[in-house]
Amino acid sequence: MKFALVTGASKSIGFEVVQQLAQKGMYVYLGSRNLESGIEAVDKLKAKGLNNVEVIQLDVTDNESVLKARKEIGKKTKVLDILINNAGVYGGHPQTALDSTIDQFKATYDTNVYGVVRVTQAFIDLLNKSSEPRIVNVSSSQGSITLHSDPTYKYYDYKGAVYLSSKSALNMYTVVLAYELKNTSFRINAVCPGFTKTDFNGHRGTGSVADAGKRVVKYALIGNDGPTGKFFSEENNPETGEIPW
Template identity: 40%
Template sequence: MRTALITGANRSIGFETARQLGRGGYRVWLGSRDPEKGAAAADRLRGEGIDATALSIDVTDPDSVTSAAATVRERVGSLNLLINNAGIAGASAAAPSAQPLEDVRAVFDTNVFAPIRVTQAFLPLLKASDHAAVVMVSSGLGSLGWLSDPEHPFHRINLLGYNSSKTALNAVTVAFARELSASGIKVNSVDPGYTATDFNGHTGYRTVEQAAAGIVWLATLGSDGPSGRFYFEQQEVPW
């Protein structure tokens, strides 16, 4: 059975991604910072007939990530799919000139440094599988092409911490894709779109089902699929 780990999977897009992968035959590990919420989410999926296991992991804590990787290694020995989904918007929506540096640093810690940390920790397990992929859940607000286009709707959204963190995550995607191409591990970024979740007070126009479908599509492409690319709705997005 193919195995997937999704961080931030106890609710919203991460949870629905786990559900769709589980329905597709994957054994899913639900990464969650809160063990109780993770266990409850896994119970819900098991109630639907999905092979789901809660995994306690705080992506900003090196010891927690190391422990989580050890747990998966002891239980299954390999990993086919890693989806770095956990992310934050930041506490401040101030103009770039006024956003506190501490807030920007916190956003980068979760949105950039954590995916690097998690990918590095689980890389031996990915290399131990016959076919592996890593998906970074980014945002269209990380596309410099879209943000710099006055005709694009995202041009007016100027969030220093969040936008630049997703741009940085895209650069991280390219770096891992280049290194891991020789190992056959695909690494791509995906924009789930403006989705109605707790993340944005449910103001998004897309459903979690739509958002997760794009992630699952990219995550489950065959061994001849692309690597080092950025997608939204199965269409390539400019960096």
């Protein structure tokens, strides 16, 4: 049996990813900042017959919480096969380059960027023990500088200095991490789940949570001949999925 950890997984896309991985026979640790919410999420999955899930209290913005989660999971398994860095925040309003506050940037980066670094570094030793370690950083096509520099891009007018720049930073971390582990069996990619209807965007999205989950899970399960250090958004490129940074 393979073991996976998904952060920010008590609801929406993260919850769906946990469900789909569990349905495929993985043992999944459902990371949740709020323990009660995580317990409720696990209960929902167990009610569906998915008993191979377990809640782990994990606040990606709190180093002690991350280290405690690593210690707890380390008591249960010596190997982690999949890490999905899903936890993310939008960053509030305003999102303009001139009016966004430094506190907004700090809070958003603390989750979307630093949180990924904290969790990845904390669990890299367990991932190193897997024969097929996979890391998926849940990003957004909105973090593509190339696309947002193109006036013909369908979301060109949907700018946001805080959120977009945090995802761009996450993308660069993904590139560097994949480069550093290029001569190993790691496969590390940034994946955009698409403009999904969730609480995150006030349910203004157009895609389903089920489809978003499939897009993330796909890259968590690629073989050793699969891509690494790439940026995928099947919503923007249905043919190959890959989009420019």
